[in-house]
Amino acid sequence: MTIQESATTSEGRPQRADARRNHERLLEAARELFEEGADTSMEAIAKRAGVGIGTLYRHFPKRIDVVEAVYRDDVEQVANVAERVVDELEPWEAIDVFLHAFVNYALGKRRFLNELREAFEKNPELKSASRERLDGAVGLVLQTAQRAGVVRDDLTSDEIYGLVGSMCMSALLTTEQCDRLIGLILDGLRVR
Amino acid sequence: MTIQESATTSEGRPQRADARRNHERLLEAARELFEEGADTSMEAIAKRAGVGIGTLYRHFPKRIDVVEAVYRDDVEQVANVAERVVDELEPWEAIDVFLHAFVNYALGKRRFLNELREAFEKNPELKSASRERLDGAVGLVLQTAQRAGVVRDDLTSDEIYGLVGSMCMSALLTTEQCDRLIGLILDGLRVR
DNA sequence: TGCTAAGTGGAGGGAACCTCCGTATAATAG
Protein backbone atom coordinates (compact mmCIF):
# COMPACT_ATOMS: atom_id res chain seq x y z
CA MET A 1 0.00 0.00 0.00
CA THR A 2 1.47 3.34 -0.98
CA ILE A 3 0.55 6.93 -0.31
CA GLN A 4 -0.06 7.56 -4.01
CA GLU A 5 -3.23 5.54 -3.84
CA SER A 6 -5.09 8.44 -2.35
CA ALA A 7 -4.99 11.59 -4.46
CA THR A 8 -5.89 13.54 -1.35
CA THR A 9 -4.48 13.47 2.14
CA SER A 10 -6.46 12.46 5.21
CA GLU A 11 -7.67 16.07 5.61
CA GLY A 12 -9.05 16.06 2.08
CA ARG A 13 -6.21 18.25 0.74
CA PRO A 14 -4.90 17.25 -2.64
CA GLN A 15 -1.53 15.59 -2.50
CA ARG A 16 1.43 17.93 -2.71
CA ALA A 17 3.01 18.38 -6.12
CA ASP A 18 6.50 17.62 -4.84
CA ALA A 19 5.27 14.38 -3.29
CA ARG A 20 3.64 13.28 -6.56
CA ARG A 21 6.79 14.15 -8.45
CA ASN A 22 8.97 12.15 -6.05
CA HIS A 23 6.62 9.20 -6.30
CA GLU A 24 6.95 9.18 -10.10
CA ARG A 25 10.70 9.56 -9.93
CA LEU A 26 10.95 6.67 -7.50
CA LEU A 27 8.90 4.42 -9.77
CA GLU A 28 10.97 5.35 -12.80
CA ALA A 29 14.24 4.87 -10.93
CA ALA A 30 13.11 1.47 -9.64
CA ARG A 31 12.04 0.35 -13.11
CA GLU A 32 15.34 1.42 -14.66
CA LEU A 33 17.39 -0.33 -11.98
CA PHE A 34 15.32 -3.53 -12.08
CA GLU A 35 15.82 -3.56 -15.86
CA GLU A 36 19.56 -3.11 -15.47
CA GLY A 37 19.44 -6.53 -13.93
CA ALA A 38 21.88 -6.16 -11.03
CA ASP A 39 20.52 -6.68 -7.54
CA THR A 40 18.80 -3.44 -6.77
CA SER A 41 19.02 -2.01 -3.25
CA MET A 42 16.51 0.45 -1.83
CA GLU A 43 19.42 2.81 -1.32
CA ALA A 44 20.25 2.63 -5.03
CA ILE A 45 16.64 3.41 -5.96
CA ALA A 46 16.52 6.41 -3.64
CA LYS A 47 19.84 7.70 -5.02
CA ARG A 48 18.77 7.23 -8.63
CA ALA A 49 15.54 9.10 -7.87
CA GLY A 50 17.46 11.86 -6.09
CA VAL A 51 15.60 11.51 -2.80
CA GLY A 52 16.44 10.30 0.72
CA ILE A 53 15.86 6.78 1.90
CA GLY A 54 13.22 8.06 4.30
CA THR A 55 11.29 9.54 1.41
CA LEU A 56 11.40 6.24 -0.40
CA TYR A 57 10.00 4.51 2.68
CA ARG A 58 7.33 7.14 3.09
CA HIS A 59 6.05 6.34 -0.40
CA PHE A 60 6.73 2.57 -0.29
CA PRO A 61 6.69 1.14 3.24
CA LYS A 62 8.37 -2.12 2.20
CA ARG A 63 10.56 -3.25 -0.67
CA ILE A 64 7.81 -5.48 -2.00
CA ASP A 65 5.60 -2.39 -2.30
CA VAL A 66 8.05 -0.94 -4.80
CA VAL A 67 7.97 -4.15 -6.84
CA GLU A 68 4.17 -4.17 -6.80
CA ALA A 69 3.89 -0.49 -7.73
CA VAL A 70 6.31 -0.82 -10.65
CA TYR A 71 4.36 -3.79 -11.92
CA ARG A 72 0.98 -2.08 -11.58
CA ASP A 73 2.38 0.89 -13.43
CA ASP A 74 3.76 -1.27 -16.23
CA VAL A 75 0.40 -2.98 -16.66
CA GLU A 76 -1.35 0.37 -16.67
CA GLN A 77 1.01 1.70 -19.33
CA VAL A 78 0.30 -1.29 -21.59
CA ALA A 79 -3.43 -0.74 -21.13
CA ASN A 80 -3.01 2.97 -21.92
CA VAL A 81 -1.05 2.16 -25.08
CA ALA A 82 -3.89 -0.12 -26.17
CA GLU A 83 -6.46 2.64 -25.78
CA ARG A 84 -4.26 5.25 -27.40
CA VAL A 85 -3.31 3.22 -30.49
CA VAL A 86 -6.92 2.20 -31.11
CA ASP A 87 -7.90 5.87 -30.99
CA GLU A 88 -5.10 7.36 -32.97
CA LEU A 89 -3.70 4.84 -35.44
CA GLU A 90 -4.77 2.74 -38.40
CA PRO A 91 -5.65 -0.76 -37.18
CA TRP A 92 -2.58 -2.52 -38.59
CA GLU A 93 -0.28 0.16 -37.28
CA ALA A 94 -2.12 -0.03 -33.97
CA ILE A 95 -1.43 -3.70 -33.48
CA ASP A 96 2.18 -3.28 -34.57
CA VAL A 97 2.84 -0.53 -32.00
CA PHE A 98 0.86 -2.33 -29.33
CA LEU A 99 2.76 -5.57 -29.80
CA HIS A 100 6.06 -3.79 -29.33
CA ALA A 101 4.80 -2.24 -26.12
CA PHE A 102 3.45 -5.58 -24.90
CA VAL A 103 6.73 -7.36 -25.57
CA ASN A 104 8.63 -4.60 -23.77
CA TYR A 105 6.33 -5.05 -20.82
CA ALA A 106 6.88 -8.83 -20.80
CA LEU A 107 10.67 -8.52 -21.05
CA GLY A 108 10.70 -5.94 -18.27
CA LYS A 109 8.62 -8.25 -16.11
CA ARG A 110 11.16 -11.04 -16.40
CA ARG A 111 13.88 -8.90 -14.83
CA PHE A 112 12.22 -8.87 -11.43
CA LEU A 113 10.10 -11.99 -11.74
CA ASN A 114 11.29 -13.67 -8.54
CA GLU A 115 10.33 -10.71 -6.42
CA LEU A 116 7.13 -10.25 -8.39
CA ARG A 117 6.16 -13.83 -7.57
CA GLU A 118 6.56 -13.01 -3.90
CA ALA A 119 4.28 -10.02 -4.42
CA PHE A 120 1.68 -12.27 -6.09
CA GLU A 121 1.80 -14.69 -3.18
CA LYS A 122 1.31 -11.88 -0.70
CA ASN A 123 -1.44 -10.24 -2.75
CA PRO A 124 -3.13 -12.68 -5.18
CA GLU A 125 -5.56 -9.97 -6.29
CA LEU A 126 -2.62 -8.15 -7.86
CA LYS A 127 -2.03 -11.05 -10.21
CA SER A 128 -5.66 -11.63 -11.16
CA ALA A 129 -6.51 -7.93 -11.58
CA SER A 130 -3.42 -7.34 -13.72
CA ARG A 131 -4.14 -10.32 -15.91
CA GLU A 132 -7.69 -9.04 -16.38
CA ARG A 133 -6.45 -5.57 -17.31
CA LEU A 134 -3.98 -7.01 -19.83
CA ASP A 135 -6.63 -9.33 -21.27
CA GLY A 136 -8.79 -6.29 -21.86
CA ALA A 137 -5.96 -4.45 -23.57
CA VAL A 138 -4.96 -7.30 -25.84
CA GLY A 139 -8.63 -8.01 -26.63
CA LEU A 140 -9.35 -4.40 -27.51
CA VAL A 141 -6.51 -4.07 -30.00
CA LEU A 142 -7.00 -7.52 -31.50
CA GLN A 143 -10.74 -7.21 -31.98
CA THR A 144 -10.43 -3.72 -33.45
CA ALA A 145 -7.93 -5.06 -35.97
CA GLN A 146 -10.14 -8.04 -36.72
CA ARG A 147 -13.18 -5.80 -37.29
CA ALA A 148 -11.07 -3.74 -39.66
CA GLY A 149 -10.28 -6.91 -41.57
CA VAL A 150 -6.49 -6.66 -41.22
CA VAL A 151 -6.00 -9.55 -38.78
CA ARG A 152 -7.26 -13.12 -39.09
CA ASP A 153 -10.60 -13.75 -37.46
CA ASP A 154 -9.61 -17.01 -35.82
CA LEU A 155 -7.03 -15.58 -33.38
CA THR A 156 -7.68 -15.25 -29.67
CA SER A 157 -6.03 -13.17 -26.94
CA ASP A 158 -4.66 -16.34 -25.41
CA GLU A 159 -2.81 -17.07 -28.63
CA ILE A 160 -1.24 -13.61 -28.58
CA TYR A 161 -0.19 -14.34 -25.00
CA GLY A 162 1.28 -17.66 -26.06
CA LEU A 163 3.30 -16.14 -28.88
CA VAL A 164 4.68 -13.32 -26.78
CA GLY A 165 5.34 -15.67 -23.87
CA SER A 166 7.33 -18.00 -26.10
CA MET A 167 9.58 -15.30 -27.41
CA CYS A 168 10.16 -13.91 -23.96
CA MET A 169 11.36 -17.30 -22.74
CA SER A 170 14.55 -16.77 -24.72
CA ALA A 171 17.69 -15.62 -23.05
CA LEU A 172 18.17 -11.87 -23.24
CA LEU A 173 17.15 -10.68 -26.68
CA THR A 174 18.76 -7.80 -28.52
CA THR A 175 16.54 -5.05 -29.88
CA GLU A 176 17.11 -6.41 -33.38
CA GLN A 177 16.08 -9.91 -32.35
CA CYS A 178 12.93 -8.53 -30.72
CA ASP A 179 11.99 -6.59 -33.80
CA ARG A 180 12.58 -9.58 -36.02
CA LEU A 181 10.49 -11.93 -33.89
CA ILE A 182 7.69 -9.38 -33.61
CA GLY A 183 7.79 -9.07 -37.40
CA LEU A 184 7.39 -12.83 -37.71
CA ILE A 185 4.48 -12.81 -35.27
CA LEU A 186 2.83 -9.97 -37.21
CA ASP A 187 3.25 -11.87 -40.47
CA GLY A 188 1.42 -14.74 -38.82
CA LEU A 189 -1.42 -12.47 -37.71
CA ARG A 190 -1.96 -10.80 -41.06
CA VAL A 191 -5.00 -11.67 -43.08
CA ARG A 192 -3.74 -13.44 -46.20
CA MET B 1 29.74 -26.71 -4.88
CA THR B 2 30.17 -28.42 -1.52
CA ILE B 3 32.94 -30.45 0.10
CA GLN B 4 30.73 -33.54 0.17
CA GLU B 5 31.15 -33.96 -3.53
CA SER B 6 34.52 -35.54 -3.10
CA ALA B 7 34.57 -38.64 -0.88
CA THR B 8 38.28 -38.09 -0.35
CA THR B 9 40.29 -35.04 0.49
CA SER B 10 42.94 -33.56 -1.77
CA GLU B 11 45.55 -35.85 -0.19
CA GLY B 12 43.47 -38.90 -1.07
CA ARG B 13 42.43 -39.51 2.56
CA PRO B 14 38.82 -40.53 3.02
CA GLN B 15 36.67 -37.75 4.36
CA ARG B 16 36.43 -37.61 8.11
CA ALA B 17 33.43 -39.31 9.67
CA ASP B 18 32.49 -36.25 11.73
CA ALA B 19 32.54 -34.10 8.61
CA ARG B 20 30.21 -36.49 6.77
CA ARG B 21 27.93 -36.63 9.77
CA ASN B 22 27.77 -32.83 10.02
CA HIS B 23 27.05 -32.54 6.31
CA GLU B 24 24.06 -34.87 6.65
CA ARG B 25 22.82 -33.09 9.75
CA LEU B 26 23.04 -29.73 7.98
CA LEU B 27 21.04 -31.03 5.02
CA GLU B 28 18.38 -32.51 7.29
CA ALA B 29 18.18 -29.34 9.38
CA ALA B 30 17.86 -27.19 6.26
CA ARG B 31 15.13 -29.40 4.81
CA GLU B 32 13.13 -29.35 8.05
CA LEU B 33 13.38 -25.57 8.38
CA PHE B 34 12.51 -24.92 4.72
CA GLU B 35 9.46 -27.16 5.20
CA GLU B 36 8.39 -25.27 8.31
CA GLY B 37 7.86 -22.41 5.95
CA ALA B 38 9.19 -19.47 7.92
CA ASP B 39 12.09 -17.57 6.44
CA THR B 40 15.09 -19.71 7.26
CA SER B 41 18.37 -18.06 8.24
CA MET B 42 21.76 -19.72 7.93
CA GLU B 43 22.13 -19.22 11.66
CA ALA B 44 18.93 -21.18 12.27
CA ILE B 45 20.13 -24.04 10.08
CA ALA B 46 23.47 -24.23 11.89
CA LYS B 47 21.71 -24.16 15.28
CA ARG B 48 19.20 -26.83 14.26
CA ALA B 49 22.09 -29.00 13.04
CA GLY B 50 24.03 -28.37 16.24
CA VAL B 51 27.13 -26.93 14.53
CA GLY B 52 28.81 -23.53 14.28
CA ILE B 53 28.13 -21.09 11.49
CA GLY B 54 31.70 -21.54 10.29
CA THR B 55 31.09 -25.24 9.88
CA LEU B 56 27.99 -24.57 7.83
CA TYR B 57 30.01 -22.28 5.56
CA ARG B 58 32.76 -24.81 5.28
CA HIS B 59 30.26 -27.30 3.88
CA PHE B 60 28.14 -24.82 1.90
CA PRO B 61 30.04 -21.70 0.83
CA LYS B 62 26.88 -19.74 -0.01
CA ARG B 63 23.25 -19.92 0.98
CA ILE B 64 22.23 -20.96 -2.51
CA ASP B 65 24.53 -23.99 -2.15
CA VAL B 66 22.35 -25.20 0.73
CA VAL B 67 19.22 -24.82 -1.38
CA GLU B 68 20.82 -26.71 -4.25
CA ALA B 69 22.12 -29.50 -2.01
CA VAL B 70 18.74 -30.02 -0.32
CA TYR B 71 17.09 -30.21 -3.70
CA ARG B 72 19.63 -32.64 -5.15
CA ASP B 73 19.20 -34.80 -2.07
CA ASP B 74 15.40 -34.74 -2.37
CA VAL B 75 15.60 -35.80 -6.00
CA GLU B 76 18.03 -38.57 -5.14
CA GLN B 77 15.72 -39.83 -2.41
CA VAL B 78 12.79 -40.04 -4.83
CA ALA B 79 14.97 -41.94 -7.30
CA ASN B 80 16.08 -44.31 -4.52
CA VAL B 81 12.50 -44.94 -3.47
CA ALA B 82 11.68 -45.84 -7.08
CA GLU B 83 14.46 -48.41 -7.24
CA ARG B 84 13.66 -49.83 -3.82
CA VAL B 85 9.90 -50.25 -4.33
CA VAL B 86 10.41 -51.91 -7.70
CA ASP B 87 12.78 -54.38 -6.04
CA GLU B 88 10.89 -55.09 -2.88
CA LEU B 89 7.16 -54.60 -3.41
CA GLU B 90 4.31 -55.91 -5.49
CA PRO B 91 3.78 -53.60 -8.48
CA TRP B 92 0.53 -52.00 -7.27
CA GLU B 93 1.94 -51.46 -3.80
CA ALA B 94 5.11 -50.10 -5.41
CA ILE B 95 3.29 -47.40 -7.33
CA ASP B 96 1.22 -46.50 -4.28
CA VAL B 97 4.29 -46.02 -2.07
CA PHE B 98 6.19 -44.26 -4.84
CA LEU B 99 3.36 -41.83 -5.51
CA HIS B 100 3.30 -40.82 -1.84
CA ALA B 101 7.03 -40.21 -1.91
CA PHE B 102 6.77 -38.25 -5.14
CA VAL B 103 3.99 -36.02 -3.80
CA ASN B 104 5.99 -35.41 -0.62
CA TYR B 105 8.93 -34.37 -2.76
CA ALA B 106 6.77 -32.00 -4.83
CA LEU B 107 5.18 -30.41 -1.75
CA GLY B 108 8.57 -29.97 -0.13
CA LYS B 109 9.88 -28.33 -3.29
CA ARG B 110 7.17 -25.69 -3.21
CA ARG B 111 8.31 -24.45 0.19
CA PHE B 112 11.58 -23.06 -1.14
CA LEU B 113 10.62 -22.61 -4.77
CA ASN B 114 11.66 -18.97 -5.09
CA GLU B 115 15.18 -19.69 -3.92
CA LEU B 116 15.26 -22.88 -5.96
CA ARG B 117 14.44 -20.85 -9.06
CA GLU B 118 17.46 -18.69 -8.35
CA ALA B 119 19.55 -21.85 -8.08
CA PHE B 120 18.22 -23.03 -11.45
CA GLU B 121 19.12 -19.70 -13.06
CA LYS B 122 22.62 -19.87 -11.68
CA ASN B 123 23.05 -23.53 -12.60
CA PRO B 124 20.68 -24.65 -15.41
CA GLU B 125 22.24 -28.11 -15.42
CA LEU B 126 20.78 -28.64 -11.95
CA LYS B 127 17.28 -28.32 -13.36
CA SER B 128 17.78 -30.46 -16.43
CA ALA B 129 19.70 -33.23 -14.64
CA SER B 130 17.13 -33.39 -11.86
CA ARG B 131 14.26 -33.54 -14.29
CA GLU B 132 16.02 -36.36 -16.12
CA ARG B 133 16.59 -38.26 -12.87
CA LEU B 134 12.94 -37.87 -11.88
CA ASP B 135 11.76 -38.89 -15.34
CA GLY B 136 13.77 -42.07 -14.96
CA ALA B 137 12.26 -42.77 -11.55
CA VAL B 138 8.66 -42.19 -12.61
CA GLY B 139 9.21 -44.16 -15.80
CA LEU B 140 10.72 -47.09 -13.97
CA VAL B 141 7.84 -47.50 -11.53
CA LEU B 142 5.14 -46.80 -14.10
CA GLN B 143 6.47 -49.19 -16.71
CA THR B 144 7.04 -51.94 -14.15
CA ALA B 145 3.42 -51.59 -13.05
CA GLN B 146 2.24 -51.55 -16.66
CA ARG B 147 4.21 -54.71 -17.47
CA ALA B 148 2.63 -56.35 -14.44
CA GLY B 149 -0.76 -55.44 -15.86
CA VAL B 150 -1.96 -53.45 -12.85
CA VAL B 151 -1.81 -49.98 -14.44
CA ARG B 152 -3.38 -48.85 -17.70
CA ASP B 153 -1.11 -49.10 -20.70
CA ASP B 154 -1.97 -45.72 -22.13
CA LEU B 155 -0.45 -43.60 -19.34
CA THR B 156 2.78 -41.65 -19.72
CA SER B 157 5.21 -40.21 -17.23
CA ASP B 158 4.18 -36.73 -18.30
CA GLU B 159 0.61 -37.49 -17.26
CA ILE B 160 1.79 -38.57 -13.83
CA TYR B 161 3.67 -35.27 -13.61
CA GLY B 162 0.56 -33.40 -14.63
CA LEU B 163 -1.61 -35.07 -12.02
CA VAL B 164 0.86 -34.55 -9.20
CA GLY B 165 1.54 -31.00 -10.33
CA SER B 166 -2.14 -30.17 -10.27
CA MET B 167 -2.68 -31.41 -6.76
CA CYS B 168 0.40 -29.61 -5.51
CA MET B 169 -0.92 -26.30 -6.84
CA SER B 170 -3.46 -26.26 -4.05
CA ALA B 171 -2.90 -24.26 -0.95
CA LEU B 172 -1.35 -26.20 1.87
CA LEU B 173 -2.86 -29.65 1.99
CA THR B 174 -3.42 -31.65 5.14
CA THR B 175 -2.09 -35.20 5.29
CA GLU B 176 -5.66 -36.45 4.95
CA GLN B 177 -6.26 -34.34 1.86
CA CYS B 178 -3.05 -35.63 0.30
CA ASP B 179 -3.95 -39.23 0.95
CA ARG B 180 -7.42 -38.73 -0.47
CA LEU B 181 -6.17 -37.08 -3.65
CA ILE B 182 -3.49 -39.72 -4.13
CA GLY B 183 -6.20 -42.35 -3.71
CA LEU B 184 -8.21 -40.67 -6.46
CA ILE B 185 -5.18 -40.54 -8.72
CA LEU B 186 -4.49 -44.23 -8.07
CA ASP B 187 -8.10 -45.11 -8.88
CA GLY B 188 -7.59 -43.38 -12.21
CA LEU B 189 -4.41 -45.35 -12.90
CA ARG B 190 -5.85 -48.74 -12.09
CA VAL B 191 -6.56 -51.18 -14.88
CA ARG B 192 -10.35 -51.59 -14.96
C1' DT C 1 2.66 36.52 5.48
C1' DG C 2 2.06 33.12 8.90
C1' DC C 3 0.64 28.67 10.00
C1' DT C 4 0.50 23.82 9.86
C1' DA C 5 0.17 19.35 8.14
C1' DA C 6 2.57 16.86 4.85
C1' DG C 7 6.91 15.69 3.25
C1' DT C 8 11.94 15.09 3.52
C1' DG C 9 16.30 12.81 4.60
C1' DG C 10 20.09 10.61 6.79
C1' DA C 11 22.02 8.62 11.04
C1' DG C 12 21.64 4.59 13.20
C1' DG C 13 19.55 -0.02 14.88
C1' DG C 14 19.04 -4.66 13.78
C1' DA C 15 19.15 -8.83 11.03
C1' DA C 16 21.42 -11.85 8.10
C1' DC C 17 25.22 -13.21 5.08
C1' DC C 18 29.77 -14.40 5.19
C1' DT C 19 34.96 -14.33 6.71
C1' DC C 20 38.85 -15.05 9.57
C1' DC C 21 41.77 -17.44 12.43
C1' DG C 22 42.68 -19.64 16.89
C1' DT C 23 41.48 -24.10 18.60
C1' DA C 24 40.03 -29.01 18.32
C1' DT C 25 40.26 -33.60 16.68
C1' DA C 26 40.08 -37.66 13.43
C1' DA C 27 42.94 -40.64 11.29
C1' DT C 28 47.34 -42.55 10.35
C1' DA C 29 52.26 -43.92 11.00
C1' DG C 30 55.54 -45.76 13.86
Place this chain on the structure above:
DNA sequence: CTATTATACGGAGGTTCCCTCCACTTAGCA
Protein backbone atom coordinates in the same frame (compact mmCIF):
# COMPACT_ATOMS: atom_id res chain seq x y z
C1' DC D 1 49.56 -46.44 22.51
C1' DT D 2 51.40 -41.96 21.29
C1' DA D 3 52.75 -38.24 18.34
C1' DT D 4 51.86 -35.86 14.30
C1' DT D 5 49.32 -33.29 11.11
C1' DA D 6 45.88 -32.11 7.88
C1' DT D 7 41.17 -31.51 8.19
C1' DA D 8 37.42 -29.68 10.58
C1' DC D 9 35.23 -26.74 13.88
C1' DG D 10 33.08 -22.52 15.72
C1' DG D 11 31.98 -17.95 17.08
C1' DA D 12 33.34 -13.04 17.14
C1' DG D 13 33.14 -9.59 14.16
C1' DG D 14 32.93 -7.14 9.44
C1' DT D 15 29.81 -5.88 5.86
C1' DT D 16 25.58 -5.04 3.59
C1' DC D 17 20.93 -4.03 3.32
C1' DC D 18 16.23 -3.33 5.20
C1' DC D 19 13.86 -0.31 7.75
C1' DT D 20 12.81 3.28 11.63
C1' DC D 21 13.00 7.53 14.03
C1' DC D 22 12.69 12.20 14.50
C1' DA D 23 14.57 16.85 13.63
C1' DC D 24 14.08 19.78 9.95
C1' DT D 25 11.88 21.71 5.54
C1' DT D 26 8.28 23.31 2.69
C1' DA D 27 3.87 23.32 -0.13
C1' DG D 28 -0.42 25.06 0.03
C1' DC D 29 -4.04 27.55 2.11
C1' DA D 30 -6.41 31.21 4.92
